[in-house]
Amino acid sequence: MKVADSAGLPSNEPFNWHDETTVLHGDAALNADASVVPPIHYSATYRARSAAEFADMANTPRHPGFYNRYGNPVHKHVEAILAELEQTETALLMGSGMGAISTTILSLVERGDHVIAQQRHYMSTSKLFEEVLPRFGVTCTLVDQTDNEAFAAAIRSETRLIMVETPVNPTLSLTDLKAVADLARPRGIITVADNTFASPLNQRPHELGIDIVVHSATKYFGGHHDLMAGAVCCSQALAERIWPMHVTLGSVLSPMDAWLLLRGLRTLPLRMERINANAQAVAEWLETQPAIDRVFYPGLPSHSQHNLARRQMKGYGAVIAFSIKGGFEATSQFVSSLKLATHAVSLGGVETLIVHTAAMWAGTMTEAQMQSAGIEPNFVRMSVGVEHIDDLKADLATALAAIA
Known part of the structure; x- marks a missing residue:
């Protein structure tokens, strides 16, 4: 839950900001100086003042001041706002929507696993399930997203993940998010929803039981057709599983695009x-x-x-x-x-x-x-x-x- 004091900084008292306020002040606690607008941190690497500090930086997951592939101070501002909008514990930023989707899926499945996806997805997402995952021994079943019974019938003992997208590109068919979440959660199956076409202003999959929400932040979040970015919103525990794969695959969001994304979110x-x-x-x-x-x-x-x-x-x-x-x-x-x-x-x-x-x-x-x-x-x-x-x-x- 969001917490703040009268100055907009963290406190122990709960509050409930509206979205219009969250996008403007949801990252206020991260302001390191008096800047109204957070500065762009254009450095690929950061100085440690001692051997002990370097060891801490190198071994802290998602450290914003170690190496830009691990994180950037501006990333933290954006992630704080996105987590509040999607009502998840945390968020991860990546270099594109497909970077976010591919990294998430590849971090959660392995050879012998089975996943369920929709017959209709964004084209590159479909290729991931139909062409890429089978090469690594992951089997995929594609179902009609409008048929809740089809999801239920596709579940196997080795099913580890269900991926949905709603509304879907480009036909605008819908998936019943609560029905899918209710099927998956008792069985320990992780659910992932691409919420790009809706945005958290129109739809919040996590509130309906979905575990992970992914976005092409290129779209509504940026809002001006001038950047490319991706986002993963989820629990801290799932972020800890996804982040090492992100570091390995290197779908990194540049400091400038992160700053533009933050600016875009202010008017979302x-x-x-x-x-x-x-x-x-x-x-x-x-x-x-x-x-x-x-x-x-x-x-x-x-x-x-x-x-x-x-x-x-x-x-x-x-x-x-x-x-x-x-x-x-x-x-x-x-x-x-x-x-x-x-x-x-x-x-x-x-x-x-x-x-x-x-x-x-x-x-x-x-x-x-x-x-x-x-x-x-x-x-x-x-x-x-x-x-x-x-x-x-x-x-x-x-x-x-x-x-x-």
């Missing part, structure tokens, strides 16, 4: 409030357009899992998926006709981004893999930003008119 609640409102309005508007075949957004009553979304989410995020009538060519023309929405990958930043998903992944996925992931030729993924809603609608309307 403000941005998410606008993004949630804009995306809901755009999704509702798209459903009324004759050129649109289907719209996928958890905040819409038409979403097949809308009731689940209302139970486990407080907001529904930036990402909308929709399909264009007219197939691949019409979809390509639509995306090319947009002027305000930027044709680029990623999500969760202040600018609206859009991609034609079939075109984006055609070079890295087979037709069978795209079908399994639910990627149709006329599928579009849009990450709604903070622009004025009327301007976003006008841009979309002009592009739709171009294919009418």
Whole structure:
């Protein structure tokens, strides 16, 4: 639980800050000087004043002042805020979202173990389970994330881990987090949830029983499409298992990106409030357009899992998926006709981004893999930003008119 005194520094009295306050003051206890903004610590290594101090630095896990691969003072500021937002004991920062996911999984499984994952995951996560882990003797079962019974049926005596992602990229299907956690915990199975598409402002998997929450911090946390980072939020005990693998694999977050990430977190609640409102309005508007075949957004009553979304989410995020009538060519023309929405990958930043998903992944996925992931030729993924809603609608309307 968070604790602070009247100056915003630690005390023994509990308090309950709102998210808007946490992102601004949740790291206040770490301020080493009078700086309002923590400085960037651009040093790869740090000086010890004695042999005893060096030994202590070298043998203290996650020491922020020994060697940058082990930690950085700015990392601690970010980790303190992320742990509070996800309501976990601690957090670990890494160089990318996939660095966080791969490091976490590889630290928790070994030859002979069995893991359960979803049929639909972020593409690189799917490759980890389908192509990488089997090479090291770890067997994987992929299940329909919308079917709680499928998770239960896949459990074996050697199952050690279940990995979920909700909402999933790019189809926005949901996983019942509490149901998965309730299946896993009595059996001693570790659960990992990728919460990137939701953010802790909209969904907190740990509060629903999930053990480890991972993020591509590149997205909402950074918020400005100018950094790459990953985060793992979990208990101290699990962090102690994950950290040695992190040091070995070396997915390190640079001091500058850590500082930019901290700056981005300061405005996360403000941005998410606008993004949630804009995306809901755009999704509702798209459903009324004759050129649109289907719209996928958890905040819409038409979403097949809308009731689940209302139970486990407080907001529904930036990402909308929709399909264009007219197939691949019409979809390509639509995306090319947009002027305000930027044709680029990623999500969760202040600018609206859009991609034609079939075109984006055609070079890295087979037709069978795209079908399994639910990627149709006329599928579009849009990450709604903070622009004025009327301007976003006008841009979309002009592009739709171009294919009418």
